Amino acid sequence: MPLGTYKEALSARSTEQKILDVSQDGGIVSSLLCYALDEGIIEGAVVAGTPDEDWRPIPTVVTSSDEVIAAAGTKYSMSPTLSALKEATRQYGLEKVGVVATPCQVQGLRKAKAYPFTRFVADKVNLIIGIYCMENFPMASLDTFATAKLGFDSLTDASKMDIGKGKFWLTKDGEDKGLAIKETHGYEQAGCNVCQDYVAEWADVSTGSVGSPDGWSTVLTRTDAGESVFKAAVDAGLIETKPMDDVKPGLPLLEKLAKGKKDKNTAERERRAKMGVRIPAIY
Numbered sequence: 168m169p170l171g172t173y174k175e176a177l178s179a180r181s182t183e184q185k186i187l188d189v190s191q192d193g194g195i196v197s198s199l200l201c202y203a204l205d206e207g208i209i210e211g212a213v214v215a216g217t218p219d220e221d222w223r224p225i226p227t228v229v230t231s232s233d234e235v236i237a238a239a240g241t242k243y244s245m246s247p248t249l250s251a252l253k254e255a256t257r258q259y260g261l262e263k264v265g266v267v268a269t270p271c272q273v274q275g276l277r278k279a280k281a282y283p284f285t286r287f288v289a290d291k292v293n294l295i296i297g298i299y300c301m302e303n304f305p306m307a308s309l310d311t312f313a314t315a316k317l318g319f320d321s322l323t324d325a326s327k328m329d330i331g332k333g334k335f336w337l338t339k340d341g342e343d344k345g346l347a348i349k350e351t352h353g354y355e356q357a358g359c360n361v362c363q364d365y366v367a368e369w370a371d372v373s374t375g376s377v378g379s380p381d382g383w384s385t386v387l388t389r390t391d392a393g394e395s396v397f398k399a400a401v402d403a404g405l406i407e408t409k410p411m412d413d414v415k416p417g418l419p420l421l422e423k424l425a426k427g428k429k430d431k432n433t434a435e436r437e438r439r440a441k442m443g444v445r446i447p448a449i450y
């Protein structure tokens with residue numbers, strides 16, 4: 168089961184141009200958050216913003232659609248998302264919180280929800296939107312890709328960052344410059360090499376680009392909460408969907424990449440275990 172347990176797999180896209188203009192893929196994350204905020208399903212959410220516009224993601228509590236949309240787009244560096252949960256529940260006083268999280272952060276959040284000492288914080292998270300994740304990079308690695316490898320004066324010159332079609336892409340003045348993914352190996356954070364989860368298996372709803380055409384997202388609804396908010400946003404006309412079987416490359420590619428990550432990182436876990444290095448448990 169390389170994709171974990173899910174109810175339904177769909178290809179989907181926001182119907183709102185103002186979201187599509189800034190979103191990474193089909194704008195599913197931002198659409199779901201905006202809908203959940205408008206309907207009172209959540210009172211606010213923790214997302215990854217870039218207050219200094221320098222691509223460094225900063226965990227940010229948002230309570231309006233405008234703030235959700237301002238934080239759209241992928242930043243390929245670690246955002247310590249869970250560190251903002253206390254701020255969301257204490258300073259902001261939120262009782263119903265949404266969280267956008269990478270698979271490892273979703274696991275941390277599920278563990279926090281399972282243990283009583285995080286009561287009054289993790290208990291208040293009632294919507295977990297997971298994003299697919301093959302690996303993540305320290306800011307210094309992104310700076311190296313931009314300057315030493317792609318010839319930019321600075322990473323801040325880039326207006327978009329993406330990974331797809333075997334390359335790490337940076338866009339400057341409307342022109343895309345790509346670096347072969349094999350050239351990024353060794354620059355990822357070392358913890359990612361023992362990670363077994365590609366598609367946020369423990370989220371309420373998971374989404375990413377792989378499997379769907381450009382500008383669309385592949386969505387896996389997993390829990391009752393995730394299925395209900397996704398279906399309601401579709402019924403409200405905020406998201407359009409296509410059956411996964413009707414799109415190319417479809418689920419086979421997603422399954423292949425998820426399995427590939429598990430197999431590669433299992434080998435690395437075994438290598439590290441042989442050296443006596445402690446490795447995190449698998450969930």
Ligand SMILES: Cc1cc2nc3c(=O)[nH]c(=O)nc-3n(C[C@H](O)[C@H](O)[C@H](O)COP(=O)(O)OP(=O)(O)OC[C@H]3O[C@@H](n4cnc5c(N)ncnc54)[C@H](O)[C@@H]3O)c2cc1C
Binds near residue numbers: 195198215239245267
């Ligand atoms: C490090 C990383 C690696 C990824 N690898 C893959 C991959 O291999 N395959 C794939 O299909 N998809 C991958 N994704 C997911 C993909 O890039 C999009 O985030 C996803 O498809 C959602 O797009 P959207 O248009 O629905 O979201 P949008 O509407 O654009 O919203 C994106 C949301 O993600 C949040 N966010 C941005 N950066 C981060 C971050 N670093 N940590 C936590 N939250 C963040 C934003 O705050 C925003 O709320 C990766 C994402 C990250 C952060």
Ligand code: SF4
Binds near residue numbers: 272300
């Ligand atoms: S690869 Fe795994 S450990 Fe690394 S950021 Fe992604 S989910 Fe987290």
